[in-house]
Amino acid sequence: MKIAKNWKDYSIIATGDGYKLERWKNVYLLRPDPQVIWSASIDMWHYPALNAVYKRSSKGGGEWEFLKPMPAEWEIAYGDLQFKIKPMGFKHTGLFPEQAVNWDYMASLIRNAGRPIKVLNLFAYTGGATVACAKAGAEVTHVDAAKGMVERAGENARLSGIESGIRYIVDDCEKFVRREIRRGNRYDAIIMDPPSYGRGPNGEMWKIEEKLYAFVRLCKEVLSDRPLFVLINSYTTGLQPMVLSNILTLCMRDYKGTVDAYEVGIQTEEGIPLPCGAGGIFVNDD
Ligand SMILES: C[S@@+](CC[C@H](N)C(=O)[O-])C[C@H]1O[C@@H](n2cnc3c(N)ncnc32)[C@H](O)[C@@H]1O
Numbered sequence: 001m002k003i004a005k006n007w008k009d010y011s012i013i014a015t016g017d018g019y020k021l022e023r024w025k026n027v028y029l030l031r032p033d034p035q036v037i038w039s040a041s042i043d044m045w046h047y048p049a050l051n052a053v054y055k056r057s058s059k060g061g062g063e064w065e066f067l068k069p070m071p072a073e074w075e076i077a078y079g080d081l082q083f084k085i086k087p088m089g090f091k092h093t094g095l096f097p098e099q100a101v102n103w104d105y106m107a108s109l110i111r112n113a114g115r116p117i118k119v120l121n122l123f124a125y126t127g128g129a130t131v132a133c134a135k136a137g138a139e140v141t142h143v144d145a146a147k148g149m150v151e152r153a154g155e156n157a158r159l160s161g162i163e164s165g166i167r168y169i170v171d172d173c174e175k176f177v178r179r180e181i182r183r184g185n186r187y188d189a190i191i192m193d194p195p196s197y198g199r200g201p202n203g204e205m206w207k208i209e210e211k212l213y214a215f216v217r218l219c220k221e222v223l224s225d226r227p228l229f230v231l232i233n234s235y236t237t238g239l240q241p242m243v244l245s246n247i248l249t250l251c252m253r254d255y256k257g258t259v260d261a262y263e264v265g266i267q268t269e270e271g272i273p274l275p276c277g278a279g280g281i282f283v284n285d286d
Contacts, residue, residue, distance in 0.1 A: 001263040004100040009076035016040020082159035098276035103132030110136040120187040127153025172200025235277040244280025
């Protein structure tokens with residue numbers, strides 16, 4: 001498991017009974033987490049500093065309950081990167097902190113490449129990976145179906161001091177990749193963080209188990225002659241690292257390189273790591 005351990009503005013204080021208690025700089029949130037099937041060792045619901053809880057509804061979904069005054073949105077730092085945090089629908093805050101392990105690794109590959117790198121970030125959300133790669137010197141194309149998320153990625157980039165080098169696209173990822181293939185545009189690195197289930201801006205259906213393999217094969221067609229890496233991240237429960245490893249191994253057979261796949265997690269203050277999905281990366285060693 002790769003553990004995100006360089007955070008100062010974020011920590012997980014406790015976990016249990018389907019919830020995790022997190023500190024986002026000075027704000028304390030209690031959010032559901034399906035992996036947490038053990039009992040809590042403290043009474044997280046009455047944690048003195050707790051600001052807000054995302055309460056699950058029996059009809060599905062849920063809503064935020066605010067317990068103590070807190071800003072509507074605020075900023076947190078990860079090294080020299082800055083992100084805006086805001087409690088949103090579907091228990092989201094606008095950032096997946098465990099992704100820091102992937103940000104650090106991709107940034108080091110880009111910095112050590114010794115050549116200009118063009119990155120395509122698909123299902124790119126609020127731009128955690130976009131900002132990390134752009135800060136490392138890459139030119140990034142950021143694609144997501146949700147206009148609000150793409151706008152927030154722009155804000156995160158500006159907060160992080162990045163004024164240029166990012167192209168923002170609101171589109172269905174598959175449609176965009178097909179268009180780039182036709183236009184002859186090529187990228188040295190591809191990142192994708194597809195949801196289990198999702199829809200493009202015109203209702204295009206995405207189901208990870210039906211689409212992922214064919215989509216990675218399609219993406220190979222937008223790779224440059226000398227790709228640097230292809231990274232897939234997934235939060236889909238049951239999708240094991242070895243599945244990502246197999247997909248990358250099968251799809252990237254024509255290139256010389258190595259595939260690594262791993263669980264992604266965050267160390268909690270209770271001394272146990274919280275699993276947060278899986279990552280897989282192909283790195284070209286030509
Ligand atoms: C799990 S989030 C990605 C998290 C992000 N990479 C990060 O680490 O911060 C999935 C994203 O995929 C987008 N999405 C879902 N279906 C899509 C589609 N067909 N085309 C483009 N984006 C899509 C959603 O809007 C959402 O922002």
